[in-house]
Amino acid sequence: MKLSKELTTAALAILVLTVVLGIAYPLAMTGISQVLFNTKANGSQIKQDGKVIGSQLIAKPFTIDTGKKDSDGNPITRPDPKYFQPRPSQTDYNAAASAFSNRGPNSEVARFFFRDALASYLDLERKYNPGLTAAKVPVDAVMTSGSGVDPDISKANALIQAHRVAAVRGIPLDRVDKLVAEHTDGRFLGVFGEPGVNVLELNMALDKTT
Amino acid sequence: MVQGFVQIALFFGLIVAVTPFLGGYMARVFRDDRTFLDAVAGPMERFTYRLLRVDVSRGQDWKAYARGVVFFSLGGWLLLYLILRTQTLHPFNPEGFHSGTWDLTFNTTSSFVTNTNWQYYMGETTLSYFSQMAGLAVQNFVSAATGIVVAIALIRGIIARRSHEPFLGNFWQDLVRACFYVLLPISIVGGLILVSQGTLQTLGGTVAGLARGPVASQEVIKELGTNGGGFFNTNSAYPFENPSGLTNLLEMFLILCIPASLTYTFGRMVGSRRQGWAVFSAMAALFIVGVVVVYLAELHGTPAQHAAGVHTSAISGSTGGNLEGKEQRFGIAGSTLWAAVTTVTSCGAVNAALESFTGIGSLVPMANLAYSESVFGGVGTGLYTMLLYVLLAVFIGGLMVGRTPEYLGKKIEAREIKLVGLGVLITPLAILFASALALGTKYGAPSIWASARPQGFSETLYAYMSQANNNGSAFAGYTGYYQPNPGNLGAHGITFADLVGGVTMVGARFIPILFVLAVAGALATKRAAPAGAGTMRTDTPTFVALLIGTVVLVGALTFFPALMIGPIAQGMTDRLF
Numbered sequence: 001m002k003l004s005k006e007l008t009t010a011a012l013a014i015l016v017l018t019v020v021l022g023i024a025y026p027l028a029m030t031g032i033s034q035v036l037f038n039t040k041a042n043g044s045q046i047k048q049d050g051k052v053i054g055s056q057l058i059a060k061p062f063t064i065d066t067g068k069k070d071s072d073g074n075p076i077t078r079p080d081p082k083y084f085q086p087r088p089s090q091t092d093y094n095a096a097a098s099a100f101s102n103r104g105p106n107s108e109v110a111r112f113f114f115r116d117a118l119a120s121y122l123d124l125e126r127k128y129n130p131g132l133t134a135a136k137v138p139v140d141a142v143m144t145s146g147s148g149v150d151p152d153i154s155k156a157n158a159l160i161q162a163h164r165v166a167a168v169r170g171i172p173l174d175r176v177d178k179l180v181a182e183h184t185d186g187r188f189l190g191v192f193g194e195p196g197v198n199v200l201e202l203n204m205a206l207d208k209t210t
Numbered sequence: 211m212v213q214g215f216v217q218i219a220l221f222f223g224l225i226v227a228v229t230p231f232l233g234g235y236m237a238r239v240f241r242d243d244r245t246f247l248d249a250v251a252g253p254m255e256r257f258t259y260r261l262l263r264v265d266v267s268r269g270q271d272w273k274a275y276a277r278g279v280v281f282f283s284l285g286g287w288l289l290l291y292l293i294l295r296t297q298t299l300h301p302f303n304p305e306g307f308h309s310g311t312w313d314l315t316f317n318t319t320s321s322f323v324t325n326t327n328w329q330y331y332m333g334e335t336t337l338s339y340f341s342q343m344a345g346l347a348v349q350n351f352v353s354a355a356t357g358i359v360v361a362i363a364l365i366r367g368i369i370a371r372r373s374h375e376p377f378l379g380n381f382w383q384d385l386v387r388a389c390f391y392v393l394l395p396i397s398i399v400g401g402l403i404l405v406s407q408g409t410l411q412t413l414g415g416t417v418a419g420l421a422r423g424p425v426a427s428q429e430v431i432k433e434l435g436t437n438g439g440g441f442f443n444t445n446s447a448y449p450f451e452n453p454s455g456l457t458n459l460l461e462m463f464l465i466l467c468i469p470a471s472l473t474y475t476f477g478r479m480v481g482s483r484r485q486g487w488a489v490f491s492a493m494a495a496l497f498i499v500g501v502v503v504v505y506l507a508e509l510h511g512t513p514a515q516h517a518a519g520v521h522t523s524a525i526s527g528s529t530g531g532n533l534e535g536k537e538q539r540f541g542i543a544g545s546t547l548w549a550a551v552t553t554v555t556s557c558g559a560v561n562a563a564l565e566s567f568t569g570i571g572s573l574v575p576m577a578n579l580a581y582s583e584s585v586f587g588g589v590g591t592g593l594y595t596m597l598l599y600v601l602l603a604v605f606i607g608g609l610m611v612g613r614t615p616e617y618l619g620k621k622i623e624a625r626e627i628k629l630v631g632l633g634v635l636i637t638p639l640a641i642l643f644a645s646a647l648a649l650g651t652k653y654g655a656p657s658i659w660a661s662a663r664p665q666g667f668s669e670t671l672y673a674y675m676s677q678a679n680n681n682g683s684a685f686a687g688y689t690g691y692y693q694p695n696p697g698n699l700g701a702h703g704i705t706f707a708d709l710v711g712g713v714t715m716v717g718a719r720f721i722p723i724l725f726v727l728a729v730a731g732a733l734a735t736k737r738a739a740p741a742g743a744g745t746m747r748t749d750t751p752t753f754v755a756l757l758i759g760t761v762v763l764v765g766a767l768t769f770f771p772a773l774m775i776g777p778i779a780q781g782m783t784d785r786l787f
Binding site for chain 1: 454544
């Protein structure tokens with residue numbers, strides 16, 4: 001008898017707490033957030049001509065279709081030299097299904113990945129940065145991020161790419177550098193986190209000014 | 211590097227600063243004293259008791275209290291399993307996701323009911339908003355509350371003063387108060403701060419290829435309750451969960467604040483704040499060593515990066531180091547501090563890929579798991595596990611000086627020490643047994659070869675260390691069987707890994723809880739003796755050192771041979787596999 005009462009209490013408890021914590025709480029939070037922080041709560045969307053093209057917080061690739069296809073039938077793309085390039089992504093910047101790259105520290109496969117990433121970065125940038133060597137390539141340019149959609153690159157990475165972007169667009173380098181500085185997020189309170197340059201916002205600002 | 215250490219030091223300072231306030235508040239909550247939230251939470255609390263038809267003025271002995279824990283968790287398990295298996299019938303499913311398979315759902319359900327949040331499932335591609343909110347997030351609250359109240363029951367057992375009825379409190383009252391006075395208010399405030407920084411909180415579906423959902427309300431309790439199950443597959447590395455340096459700080463703070471503060475709650479409830487700070491100091495020492503090691507390790511690149519010709523030293527405008535699997539906005543310091551925070555506690559949320567850490571860097575999360583959640587640990591679980599170690603240290607210390615061991619006036623005798631020993635050893639046993647099963651049988655062995663030998667071994671060992679410690683972080687390359695493709699889609703449909711993992715989580719969560727409550731029950735019946743000249747003091751640096759020694763001895767040495775084969779082997783060589 002007593003045992004069945006305890007079981008009933010347990011069942012009631014989980015049901016009541018589900019209603020409070022699992023339905024009332026998240027819905028109330030959604031309501032408050034939608035009113036107070038509408039833009040942020042909905043994903044800090046970036047619109048172009050009234051259409052959502054992405055989010056301030058999520059990296060997007062800036063590539064050109066080469067017209068060729070690989071053996072799986074997927075189009076082969078190359079980085080668009082007019083634009084700043086985000087960090088490499090193991091998920092091809094997929095914002096609907098994220099995954100880690102899981103490259104172990106002593107992995108032979110990882111070595112090939114890093115070697116190729118380094119080579120393609122140097123390929124793209126060296127023309128515009130005479131004297132650019134592996135020693136000057138910042139780590140974020142050749143290593144994939146955790147989320148696969150890291151919106152930021154390091155300042156060092158942005159300043160190297162600025163040479164290319166300025167040359168291809170035919171605008172003065174100091175104007176590009178100024179835009180880079182404007183789109184660099186500092187640390188919280190000057191202490192927490194690392195500075196990063198938001199690639200999508202920077203590229204949109206570039207398009208607007210030229 | 212200096213900048214990184216400043217971040218780490220300030221973060222820790224923040225934790226030390228909040229401990230007396232939150233700890234003192236929780237002591238008031240669980241002593242049923244007045245709090246500033248009474249006006250709001252009080253009516254909710256009383257209304258809940260009416261709905262449950264419980265009389266919370268009636269105390270429970272340890273067996274009744276344990277029945278409450280077990281029945282409530284069982285009820286939660288069944289409801290969550292049902293929700294995940296009938297996902298197609300519920301509202302808030304804008305993507306029209308299917309229901310889970312039986313084996314994966316078994317694992318996920320066990321994972322959330324045990325406060326583990328091991329993620330074999332993929333959040334944004336398989337779970338509806340309803341499953342996330344009413345299923346997973348509810349367990350994020352109540353499994354955390356369960357951990358807290360078991361710790362509180364143990365404290366009550368220690369302070370019980372020779373009553374005829376050795377009561378540990380009332381489970382239902384403690385559960386409801388933990389939810390309504392501690393977890394929910396902090397979640398509301400913290401969640402809104404997260405949203406203000408860019409964490410999502412919407413019921414709208416995917417827009418322009420961006421998966422969305424009610425993230426912040428779940429993110430905040432996932433950290434606060436040391437649960438760790440992310441809305442998105444890459445967890446707190448994903449910008450919609452953790453968008454900035456500020457949110458990274460806030461989330462780390464949320465993870466550590468309750469486990470740290472509970473030491474103070476303990477001190478207040480036993481009537482000696484020094485006792486609380488002694489426990490805190492032992493935890494802090496082990497934590498700080500871990501943070502420093504992992505931060506320094508990750509400032510260097512990996513052998514694979516060096517072999518590829520990548521230079522990983524700092525240059526102007528870049529910190530250098532091993533940034534593979536880490537986000538630019540957190541950097542090396544923000545990612546390594548998080549890794550230490552999430553593995554000392556039983557949180558397991560990650561903001562970087564642990565698998566991609568250097569060999570020595572990944573040794574730290576593993577060593578933290580080897581301490582069995584005693585270094586701050588999960589909410590509540592950390593304190594009660596550490597108190598088991600305290601009793602063990604008192605016993606060992608007593609034997610060394612030749613006195614009857616006693617703690618806070620209670621004699622520690624054969625029965626208690628047997629229960630303590632079992633409680634401490636269950637988790638390591640579960641880990642070694644499950645890992646051996648996975649490594650030694652044809653069902654699990656191929657995963658070693660799929661991921662470059664020592665790394666494959668580390669993945670397997672870590673998977674069971676994480677699940678048995680109810681942590682939930684992963685070397686995410688582990689699939690339990692084989693690597694379906696290099697992109698890694700997790701262990702979907704790998705029944706073996708789902709089942710072994712699920713059983714490990716449940717066993718290593720509830721069996722120790724039963725031993726802890728049994729210890730509480732045994733202590734509650736004892737007559738308290740005043741401390742005399744012959745009493746070994748337990749609030750001195752000497753005792754803290756003895757306690758640290760006990761934790762390291764039991765925890766780390768149990769796993770030393772296994773750690774040699776995995777992370778240490780990789781940390782000592784530049785060879786690639």
